[in-house]
Amino acid sequence: MSILRGATPPWPHDASIPEVFAEQVRARPDAPAVVDAGRTLTYAELDARSDRLAGLLRGRGAGDGARVGVRLERGHGLVTAVLGILKAGGAYVPVSPGYPQERREAMLTAAGATVVVTADELSLAERAEAGAPAGTGAAAGVQAPAGPTRPPTGSAVQAPTATGSRRPAYILFTSGSTGRPKGVVVEHRSVLRLVRGADYMEFGPDERIAQVADSSFDAFTFEVWGALLNGGTVVVVPTATVLSPGALGKALAEHRITSMFLTSALFTTVMTDRPDSFAGLRNLLVGGDVLNVAAARRLLDAEPSARPARFVNAYGPTETTTFAVCGSVSGLPEDARSVPIGRPIAHTDCYVLGEDLAPVGEGESGELFIGGPGVARGYTGQPEQTEERFLPDPYATEDGARMYRTGDLVRVLADGRLDFLGRVDDQLKIRGYRVEPGEVAAALSLHPEVRDVVVVADESAGERRLVAHLAPAVPGGSPTGLREFLAGRLPEWMIPSAFVVVPALPLTTSGKVDRAALAAVPAGAGGGARVPPRSGLERDLSALAAELLGLDSVGVTDDFFALGGHSLLAMRLLSRTNDAFGVQVGLGEFLYDPTVVRLAAEVSAQLPAGTRDEVSP
Incomplete structure (x- = not known):
């Protein structure tokens, strides 16, 4: 059959995220909710902090139906902000602080953000100077509160306007083929369908879920709400740690993390250099792109003590709320060329259809359409794009339902699992991000x-x-x-x-x-003459960089990223360098000056006196 339906266990389909969070606060007020940089917020403390922020937002006019920007680095302040925005009755719009200002402003304007929550106050004058057009409702930002003081009127979640499962919860922007990003509007019920009554993993109070995703990446939804709406703990893992395979495994063990999600690209990188990093995890979910067969096989072939208890291939566009199809991977045939993406998760329908939108025959290739309450409302301010991708669902069991056209080609295997085959257009994934x-x-x-x-x-x-x-x-x-x-x-x-x-x-x-x-067009050798290595250390590091980049040679002053490198390759370079020389060079140092000469200087500075490899005059 090319029509697959997920299980239908009970779930709070008519509730809002703040209402379900309030249940957890009442049940376990003193349990840890967020762990970040050695600081722990209990459920009661997080509840109070987010209440205070909700009150501040309402005072700024950012209550019912407001779109509120969030420009914060990962941490307890970010978690407080998104919860406070929802309690006030608004929808949060994450804009990464690392994005160029022009892109941040375009996203906020497209979403109709009326307030922006920042670490420092974002004034109305700053928005105006950045070119926000009049009439967009841009207003002064507010600072995430530092203390646990409650508003005198009591919990903001009790306000009737803060409830409603069909209200927008957040807007995430994805790359757009028309030249501007598309803002996906996701409702409260879609988030609850992802983390309550789920069957791709067991959520609960004893789960400690790693928070490693940027807030503008939809894995953030799984990490934060998967923990907080089930009484578990959000454990924030610093970015530098995530991008260092050796440090990642140590952090997972030190913080007693039980479950995490990684992009396929990052998973492959970690498995290449530190395959034992995931030992002790209950659940490792990998997705965002095609799962690398060799990396998956390496994990499965490891001793049970060196791998997670459950390894899950997770698939889902942002428009269907993080995950739509998941498959537990316990083994791969010798001749496996791909890893099936699995079956629809609970409360999710999958249809493999032909050009006429009719189901294809058994085992035939077709485009994947996804239905159910996980389907987003559409794209904010882009009705044509919404109409093109969100279609009436003729196979739904409820009136007025819609299905999302993924653009992915799949087939149904004999055992009922879906196998990913490719795209019908030019869209692709780079390190888990849609491009x-x-x-x-x-x-x-x-x-x-x-x-x-x-x-x-x-x-x-x-x-x-x-x-x-x-x-x-x-x-x-x-x-x-x-x-x-x-x-x-x-x-x-x-x-x-x-x-x-x-x-x-x-x-x-x-x-x-x-x-x-x-x-067939050759990429060329790059601009300018290359400076050859001038010491044994530079020679070794240059050879290692060339190997990772797939080049014949790398000059000591060449920019690693200009030669085709990226953050994941840089992570592998540093991991292998640190292992080879017994040092600890951080990613930040290399990103500041991504050259062999700088890397050699950092390594040499950490070597014992008398063993340093000086540059020849």
Whole structure:
């Protein structure tokens, strides 16, 4: 059958997130709710702090139906903020502090954010200076409260306007093929369907879930609400720790973390260098992209004491609230070329349909459509895009239901599991984030020295990366500052790893870009003469960097990221460097100056006197 339906256990389908959280506060007020940097907030403390913030928000007019921006780093303040916004009756709009200001402002304006919660107050003047147009309702931001003082009128969650399962809970922005990001509006009931009555893992008061995702990535929904709406604990793991395989395993053990989610790319990186990092976990969920078969097999082949009790392949677009299909992975056939994504989770319907939207035959390839209460409301302010992707559900058991068109090709295996086959369009995943190459190309086309551009995926170096092929505005020219230009408009993970300048983009006879011909265009050796290693240490580090980048050589002053590197490759470089030399060079030091010469200096500074490898004059 190409129509699959998840189980239907009881769940609080008519409740709001604050109402379910209030049940946990009453049941276990002194239990740990959030652990962050050695500080623990109990359920009662988190309840009081979020009540106070809800009161402040209402005082700023950000109550019922308000869209409230959140620009905070991961931590207890972020958790307080999103809960307080929901208690006030609003919906939170996460905007990562690391995003370029232009992109943050565009997201806040598109969402209609009336208030922005920041670590420091974001004034009305600052929003105006950033170019927010009049009439958007932009107002002064508020600071997340530092103390547990309750509003004198009592808990904000008791306000009748703070309830309602069909209210928007949050808006997450994803890459858009039209050149601007799309804001996905997710309701309270969709979040509750994800973490209450779930069958892909058991939630409960003894769960300590790692919080490693950025707030603008939908795994944040699983991490925070999976814990707080079931009496468990959110354990915030610092970004530097997440990006260091050795430190990650140590942190998971030290904080007694029981469950976590990792992107497929990060999971593959950790399994390459520290495969025992997940020992002791009850649940390891991996998703965001196709699961690497070799990395999965390496985990499954490990001794039981060196791997998690349960390993889950998790699939789901942001538009269907984090997860829609999950599969427990306990073994792989010798000739396995992929890992099935599993079956629909509870309260989720999956349809494998043909071009006529009719179910395909058994074992045939078709496009995956997803129905059920996990389906989002649509895209904020983009009715055409919403109508295109959110269709009436003719196979639903309730009136007025809609299904989401994923754009993913799948087939149903003989055992009822879904097998992912590819995409029907150009959309792809980079390190777990959805990327529409058209949005990257649209941003590049604004560069005054670029005439034509197309952005494609390249996997020749063993890691998926973006490559921009572009024709200069002036014949024979070579556009400069492309990386810096994009850094002011797009997040880091959307910036191409390589820029290939061609006289003109190759076209097919029908006038479309010939992508097969693009793949044959050599990337070149990069700009400028390379500085060779000047010491044994630099020689070893240069060789290691070249191996990871898939290059013949790397100069000691070459920018690691300009050569095609990214944060995950940098993490592997540092992990292997630290292991080889018995040092502890942090990712931050390398990101500040991503060159072999800087890395060699950091390593040398930590080596005992008399063993340092000095640079030859």
